[in-house]
Amino acid sequence: MFTIKRYGCVLAVGLLAVCWEARSQTASSERATHATLAAAAVAPAESEKSSDESTATKLPVRRVILYKAGVGYFEHLGRVQNDQSIRIDFTSGQLNDVLQSLTILDLNGGRIAGVNYNSEAPLSQRLGTLRLPLEETTDISKFYGALRGARLEVSSGKSSITGRLLSVERKTRVSGGTTLEVDLATLVSDSGEVHSVELTPAVSVRLAESDVSGEVSRYLSLLSSVRQQDIRRMTIDTTGTGDRQLYVSYISEVPVWKTTYRIVLPSKSGESPLLQGWAIVDNTVGEDWDNVELSLVAGAPQSFIQQLSQPYYARRPILGLPELAQLSPQTHESAMLGGIGGLSGVVTDPSGAVIAGADIKVYSESGGMVATSASDGQGQYEVGDLPAGNYRVVFSRLGFKSVDLENVSLGGGRALDQNIRLEIGSVAQTVTVEATADSVQAESAEMGAAANGRAGSGSRLGSNGYSGRNYRTGGGSGGGVGAGVGYGTGGGLPNRGSASLNANSINAARDAMSAAASGLDLGDLFEYKLKDRVTIRKNESALVPIVQAHVDAEKVSLWNTSLGSARPLRALWLTNSSPLTLDSGSFSVLEGEAFAGEGLTDAIKPGEKRLLSYAADLGVRISRIATSGPQRVTHVRIEHGVMIQTSELRQETTYTLHNDDTTPRTVLIEHPLLDGWIISTDTPKPDETTSSAYRFKVPVDAKESATFVVRESKPLATNYQIGGIDEDQLKLFISQKSINPDVEAAFRKIIEQKAKVASLEDESTKRDDESKAIYDDQQRIRENLKALKGSPEERALTERYTKQLDDQENRLQALQRESADLERQHEEAQAELDKMIDRLTLDASI
Numbered sequence: 153m154f155t156i157k158r159y160g161c162v163l164a165v166g167l168l169a170v171c172w173e174a175r176s177q178t179a180s181s182e183r184a185t186h187a188t189l190a191a192a193a194v195a196p197a198e199s200e201k202s203s204d205e206s207t208a209t210k211l212p213v214r215r216v217i218l219y220k221a222g223v224g225y226f227e228h229l230g231r232v233q234n235d236q237s238i239r240i241d242f243t244s245g246q247l248n249d250v251l252q253s254l255t256i257l258d259l260n261g262g263r264i265a266g267v268n269y270n271s272e273a274p275l276s277q278r279l280g281t282l283r284l285p286l287e288e289t290t291d292i293s294k295f296y297g298a299l300r301g302a303r304l305e306v307s308s309g310k311s312s313i314t315g316r317l318l319s320v321e322r323k324t325r326v327s328g329g330t331t332l333e334v335d336l337a338t339l340v341s342d343s344g345e346v347h348s349v350e351l352t353p354a355v356s357v358r359l360a361e362s363d364v365s366g367e368v369s370r371y372l373s374l375l376s377s378v379r380q381q382d383i384r385r386m387t388i389d390t391t392g393t394g395d396r397q398l399y400v401s402y403i404s405e406v407p408v409w410k411t412t413y414r415i416v417l418p419s420k421s422g423e424s425p426l427l428q429g430w431a432i433v434d435n436t437v438g439e440d441w442d443n444v445e446l447s448l449v450a451g452a453p454q455s456f457i458q459q460l461s462q463p464y465y466a467r468r469p470i471l472g473l474p475e476l477a478q479l480s481p482q483t484h485e486s487a488m489l490g491g492i493g494g495l496s497g498v499v500t501d502p503s504g505a506v507i508a509g510a511d512i513k514v515y516s517e518s519g520g521m522v523a524t525s526a527s528d529g530q531g532q533y534e535v536g537d538l539p540a541g542n543y544r545v546v547f548s549r550l551g552f553k554s555v556d557l558e559n560v561s562l563g564g565g566r567a568l569d570q571n572i573r574l575e576i577g578s579v580a581q582t583v584t585v586e587a588t589a590d591s592v593q594a595e596s597a598e599m600g601a602a603a604n605g606r607a608g609s610g611s612r613l614g615s616n617g618y619s620g621r622n623y624r625t626g627g628g629s630g631g632g633v634g635a636g637v638g639y640g641t642g643g644g645l646p647n648r649g650s651a652s653l654n655a656n657s658i659n660a661a662r663d664a665m666s667a668a669a670s671g672l673d674l675g676d677l678f679e680y681k682l683k684d685r686v687t688i689r690k691n692e693s694a695l696v697p698i699v700q701a702h703v704d705a706e707k708v709s710l711w712n713t714s715l716g717s718a719r720p721l722r723a724l725w726l727t728n729s730s731p732l733t734l735d736s737g738s739f740s741v742l743e744g745e746a747f748a749g750e751g752l753t754d755a756i757k758p759g760e761k762r763l764l765s766y767a768a769d770l771g772v773r774i775s776r777i778a779t780s781g782p783q784r785v786t787h788v789r790i791e792h793g794v795m796i797q798t799s800e801l802r803q804e805t806t807y808t809l810h811n812d813d814t815t816p817r818t819v820l821i822e823h824p825l826l827d828g829w830i831i832s833t834d835t836p837k838p839d840e841t842t843s844s845a846y847r848f849k850v851p852v853d854a855k856e857s858a859t860f861v862v863r864e865s866k867p868l869a870t871n872y873q874i875g876g877i878d879e880d881q882l883k884l885f886i887s888q889k890s891i892n893p894d895v896e897a898a899f900r901k902i903i904e905q906k907a908k909v910a911s912l913e914d915e916s917t918k919r920d921d922e923s924k925a926i927y928d929d930q931q932r933i934r935e936n937l938k939a940l941k942g943s944p945e946e947r948a949l950t951e952r953y954t955k956q957l958d959d960q961e962n963r964l965q966a967l968q969r970e971s972a973d974l975e976r977q978h979e980e981a982q983a984e985l986d987k988m989i990d991r992l993t994l995d996a997s998i
Contacts (some may be wrong), residue, residue: 208239208387211400213439217447217679220735223249224406224437232262232390232398241438242269242384246404250386257399262392269386279374284367288375296320296337303360304339306349313347314360315339320351383438407434409448411737413699413753415724415764417707419744425724429699429734431680435688442687448680448698450735450755484710484723484763494536495562497571499527499547506531507574510549517542518828520867521787521798538562539830539841545570553577560587678733701730709769712822712845718773720819721765722749728756741766761840763820771813772852774821778805785890786867790994793874797890801866803829808859811852819850823862832863874989879903890998898992905985912978919971926960926967933957 215227232238242250247269256264279288284298297320305314318338325332335351349355359365390398414428431448435441499510512533514523522543527533535545542561548554552574562568570587670681680698688694704727711720724741728734734756741748749767756762781802789796811817822845823838831838831846838846852858872881882899885891891899933953940946 208237211238211240211388211398213441213444215445215447216441217449218406218409218433219449220408222405222408223403225403226401226437228398228400230398232258232392232396234393235265235389235391237387237389238398239388240386240400242386242404243436243438244384246437247384249404250402253401253403255399255401256388258390258392258396259399260392260394260396262390262396262398265389265391267386267388269384279371282367282371282374284364284371286371293320293322293335296335299359299364302364304337305358305360306337306339306355307358308349308352308355313339313341313349315341315345315347318346404437407436409433411450411698411735413734413737413739415705415726415739415741417705417741417743417748424702424729425705425726427699427701427703427730427734428697429737431696431698432693433688433696434693435690438690440687440689443685444687446682446686446696448682450678450680450733484765494534494538495543495545495560495568495570496532496534496536497569498531499533499549499572499574500531501552501574502576507549507552510547510552510572510574513546513548514538515544515546516828516867517544520828520869521796522830522867524787537833537837539825547572547574548579549574550579551576552579553581553583554579556582556584557587558584678735680732680735699730699732699734701732703727704729706818708763708818708820708849709772710763710765710820710822711772711774713776713824717768718775720769720772720774722767722769723763723765723820725761725820726756726764727761728758731758733757739764739766769817771811771815772817772819773810773812774819775808776805777808778803780804783868785888785998787997788890788895788994789996790874790895790992793989793992795872795874795877795994797870797872799868799870801868803864803866805862805864806859807850807862808857809850809852810857811854814854816854817852819852821848821850821860822846823848826864826866829864829866832865835861835863874902874992875906875985877902891994892996895992895994898988902985902988902992905981905988909978909981909985912974912981916971916974916978919967919974923964923967923971926964930957930960 209230209232211228211230213226214229217225219225228240230238254267256267258264279286286298287294290298296317300317300319302317303314304317305312307313316339318340320335320337323334323336325334337349337351337357339347339349341347351357359368388398388400390396410432412430412432414426414430416426416428418425433446433448495514499507501507506527506529508527508529508531510527510531510533512525512527512535513521514525514535516522523535523538525533525535542559545557545560546554547557553576555572555574557570557572560568560570568587575583670683682696682698686694686696706725708723708725709720710723715721734753736753736755738750738752740750751764751766753762753764781804783799783801785797786800787798789798805823807821809819820839822842825841825843825845836848839849840847846862848860848862850858850860877899882896882903885899886896933956937950937953940949
């Protein structure tokens, strides 16, 4: 039975309570009444649970691996007997990942009979199964609208009316000079009478049909289920004989574990800074982690979510708006190449004999020549002071085929050793080869071998043997991920018999501590495996030490133009001298037992050097002035009728540093690395080179200033055809001082010979024009002779025209002889010009 009554609420299991709150109807013109729908539902009794859930044994978590991709790998291990059911609790957010990755093994001959879990459709879909058209959010008006057609009993005082609800309408009436809005219900009785009842505070309404009451009860139960604890229970039924072990594994979405570091700077010179690393781990899944093996993997294996746990309904995708995040702290890229590089080797012939005097030319990626050299009497060559980049190197020698060596990667302070063998042939013939990858100097090659030996395939991840009772018991030595001996964290404060602590005791305690995790490379991933088992309750978090090591670090002041300030950043130039990969995260710096700053860092591999900035250096000011010089020719090469003129753009950047502090500073200047520009030889070599900047260390004494100058140049190559050079261009070359006097004399002879060829061409053209004029005149005479036939003047004019034609024929014969002679002279002069151009060679630096 459902009752709707004004001035009160009636609550019962499975009953609807509709509370009407009446407002006083006074002369203050308040609105009439309004209603609020209140619902109460009781969770299913324990007896209503299935027998499988009530008798199933919980299977505990024994191993957890958390990844930076936001997923976790979970292992459960427990014992079952005969035909037994076990259960594992999940949250709804976990269930899709579990269904996608669940692996179950009965390790002693049993089998899995089935897996069940409580599935729930979305609330909107479940409400759609009700016969009452009620939504997730409703009010009294919508509720009455859903009850249209239902049998109701409306009571007011001692009178009552029973009938089916036709409608409920909002009406306005005036009472005592006050306008009120009231709800007017219309009912149709069984006898066909139509009654209109004003729903005042004194009126109560009762649902008179049991099926309608049941639907309302179901509606309220569905609303109540939304507030119940978000637990999905999975029951696994096993079939077998005797005592057995059951293994279950799966992945699940978990919060990303976070890394944070503490860098403690030493108070004494000669001591190394102490690096402490901590991991923040959150347990938000449906199970407690009780005495589990915990591993933290710095890597991002591919993972995704597929909604497998819910019934599927076709819907349009919902696309979220893009979110932008901006972080104030900076991270600084690691070195791509640690400075200027070079190329050296030996040039030999096919028999192995050395070749002296071989030309070596180095070209940048843009095609400009950046360096030249030649092999000495022992066939050895060397090209040095080349900035980071890829180059093309051409080796040539008269009587041998040229070798075009492509994709030569230089820089980073490395010397590339590249031996070359020239084949016998013409210089015009070119053999193109790729630079050998194994030609790096020995120490670099050894480093590469060590890295390859250290990196794994990741196949050790989860590769434990599952056999009998020895599987992952507390004292077992399982061969799983990062297996190691547990040493604990250890190291408390020493008891000195005094309540006060000094710096020495604090430092001793820090040094005595050891990390609670061991590290292991897993190919592209890196794992921190906690040495001791841990317990993290559901919906709790933990802070676990994973790194405790002394590292090498140099304190510097870092400055670049992107800071937009004259003040540099205080930074640590840290070298990861530990065997561990330091995961990305935040860090705090402690100096003099006080907080000095904090920042962010990217992942740092063992042996890698990285800048970590943590504060502004208010004691140093830096200014920068850049100036450009005029373009000048630096190199000229003439070969095969082409002159290649290499000019140079120059730029000079002056950094002025002033130290206002009472302690000296080491300033690290990041100078932009511009494409095609080369650091000049009179500029100190950079201490490190990244993909975008050179890094120079500049010391500045206390209360002193310093100046540092970076000079750069950019080569530009221009090609000229020797045959096209005229007097004006020759004057330009002379003014640029890009040719020597011998070449100037040769150019003048070439210009004179070009003038001679041009003169012969002009004379030949004159003969051709005269011949054409004679041919045209002869045609005119012949036309006149045709017109004279039969006229009195025919004889006299015929004789005259005949003599004129005879003279013209003689002239044409002479012109033909002269043209042939001029053609011969032109060919000889052109051949001499071509020979002069081809013989002219030059390769000189200006």
